[in-house]
Amino acid sequence: MKVVTTAGELAAEWEAARRAGAVIGYVPTMGALHEGHLSLVGLAREECDLVICSIFVNPLQFGLDEDFESYPRPMERDLELLKDRDTDIAFLPSWTEIFPGRERVLDDFGTHVSVPRLSHQLCGRSREGHFDGMVTESLLFLNLVRPDRTYWGEKDFQQLRIIETLVQDMRLPVTVVRGATKREPDGLAMSSRNKNLGPEARATAPRLRGVLEDMRARVRSGEPLPTVLAAGRERLASLGFAVEYLVACEEEALTEVRSVDGPVPVRLFAAARLGGVRLLDNIPLTEANHD
Known part of the structure; x- marks a missing residue:
């Protein structure tokens, strides 16, 4: 090299x-x-x-x-x-x-x-x-x-x-x-800032992805997106995260949506602080709907 x-x-x-x-x-x-x-x-x-x-x-x-x-x-x-x-x-x-x-x-x-x-x-x-x-x-x-x-x-x-x-x-x-996003074995999205997490915060940090995945399952089972988003924010707060945003957006335009009925793919996006460290994550919520 x-x-x-x-x-x-x-x-x-x-x-x-x-x-x-x-x-x-x-x-x-x-x-x-x-x-x-x-x-x-x-x-x-x-x-x-x-x-x-x-x-x-x-x-x-x-x-x-x-x-x-x-x-x-x-x-x-x-x-x-x-x-x-x-x-x-x-x-x-x-x-x-x-x-x-x-x-x-x-x-x-x-x-x-x-x-x-x-x-x-x-x-x-x-x-x-x-x-x-x-x-x-x-x-x-x-x-x-x-x-x-x-x-x-x-x-x-x-x-x-x-x-x-x-x-x-x-x-x-x-x-x-x-x-594709690379993750630690426990699911935490890899980031150069993860090393700044203390032991307690590091143990909690993977729960961010877990909450996102639970939200995706609930939306796909038919629950209204606004209800799921509100519950997700409450859950993260209860785990000690200071939520900056937790939203669903169109993948291409990054505009927020309140339902998943549109023709374009949607993602869940989250930013939250834990132990003084700002964490980001996102996962696909829907695929493109061509019907």
């Missing part, structure tokens, strides 16, 4: 690969890698000739009161994990390589990219500017890496849909590949 730290070094690698006719796959990460990230690397390895993985903690997507400075950065461990998964190139740019002006917040950066119709609901309600910072940096990296295929996980489903929409609307010459 080759480690590169500048855009110029990276360009030399992908230009050589492109001349050789290689299919380039790209997995963007912020490091602190877990099996969710590595499963995306595995997908890229199966489908591509050259696999590039970036590690960059993007300051533009952190609010001033969020954990940018304390975000975990176990670089040596991450590089070993990428090497073990046959990554070809690890792109590890410095902050000033990507933002020469040392921009820390989006308002300091000259160009903003936004996908507004998907950015203001769900997590966007409580994290103002987060998705604008994410998509601005993501477009920048896609332009630096120039991949044929880029790999994103379904655990952060809103982020995934924003990237898919960016690529579609801007006619970017790249295919977005979805990777």
